[in-house]
Amino acid sequence: MDSSLQPLLEAIDADKAKLDTANPLPLHTLQSLREALMSEWTYNSNAIAGNSLTLNETKVVLDGVAVGGKLLREHFEVLNHRDAILFVEERVGSDEALSESQIRHIHDCVLKGIDDKQAGEYRTTNVTIAGASTKPADFSQLPAEMAALIAWHSSAGGMHAIVRAAQLHVRFEKIHPFADGNGRTGRLLLNLELMKGGYPPAIILHEDRLAYCAALEEACVGGNDGPLTRLVAEAAQRTLKTYLNLLGTAE
Template sequence: MTTPQRQPLLQAIDADKAKLDAARPLPAHTLASLREKLMLEWTYHSNAIEGNTLTLRETKVVLEGITVGGKSLREHFEATNHRDAILFVEEIVGKNEVLTEWQIRNIHSLVLKTIDDKGAGRYRQENVVIAGASTTPPDFLHLPQEMKSLIEWHEKAGQMHVVERASELHTRFVKIHPFVDGNGRTGRLLLNFELMKAGYPPAIIRKEDRLDYYDSLDEACANGDFSGITQLVANSVQRSLDTYLDVLGLRKA
């Protein structure tokens, strides 16, 4: 539910999205360069949040097919896998497909491809705890029902503002923690699947916001208070909209 405090921010986001929509179709080269920029930054920041040590520039050259000395093979795969997962998300958004468990598994399978082929796309078969978190993920025996419930919640959440719905979807998924590894990256891909499906640019949660991100996620998981994570996602969407509007010369004075 939209709070009075959040209403102005969501209205500003919607107003900027309307400006962007009015400018479509965007020039082909402009669109391609913006897409490449956001894909690179999304890949860099999402991996960096999880401890990947590639810099933004190193991530760029890895995505161009160049090996970076002194970096692990896993870190290289994390970059190329994430790019492939974004391409898959773009594909299912383009087909206007609804969210399913099958797609969540496919996204995760791409995230962990070659890194953990045994666990890629498979729900965990063991119980886990998350360091620093106030909540414990559900028993692995409950995962089928938990994931079914997540999809059912999503099917009924259509009346929510998309930024709020995407933030809550992300949080609910992270709280379930259905995979042994790769839940954070997969969750942020789901967040942006939801936003992009509604015509918004992706929200890029920055490495430097990692502490606020984890704190707001923990608050939402423990107390059901989604205000912090929604604020953080909204700010991230606004930054991406600003990038588009600046390049197109549509930035408000």
């Protein structure tokens, strides 16, 4: 791990300790935070993937109202991402170890009603990533690559949760096991790992898309995961500050 990250991780852990001390949070506080985070997480992850719905429009769709002039696919992407978050939350509350089945189910949530044939299924052709130098795994190697990913995860318990989550995201995106929806699935997977470690979700902001893509490329191609880990850590810290501000305990 990049040693320059250590002060940031220590600051995050100090904020997390404050939040842990405040638990259990009031029910109304938890509910309002959950709704806000679901909207922001869904909007930003979909926007990074090219969805044109604004944050307010995303909130409207989550409330069950259609937005005029927008593609049906974009509406599905919002509702699907919500369902994927609900699945992630269920897994966080269980002792079940990460598995290929979980990853496939997250992807199935992301693409259901959009491409049911591909939803939850590993790709059967080779692909390229637009605008990136990363070369995804050959489709014939996907079963072995995904099995290796799970094996790596099972041996990575000694890492700081944020470092482990960032590395899991990098390794998943480098494999790129699905024909579509890898980014959204990978960011959900990242947050599943963070939340199982007791941290809040790290919401990568749409306005940070270029920095995020560059950091991911540097990790996948150059082997330097420091910038991506820092970006994830700063996103998790931002969410922690949101919790602490509501509780009046942030500095």
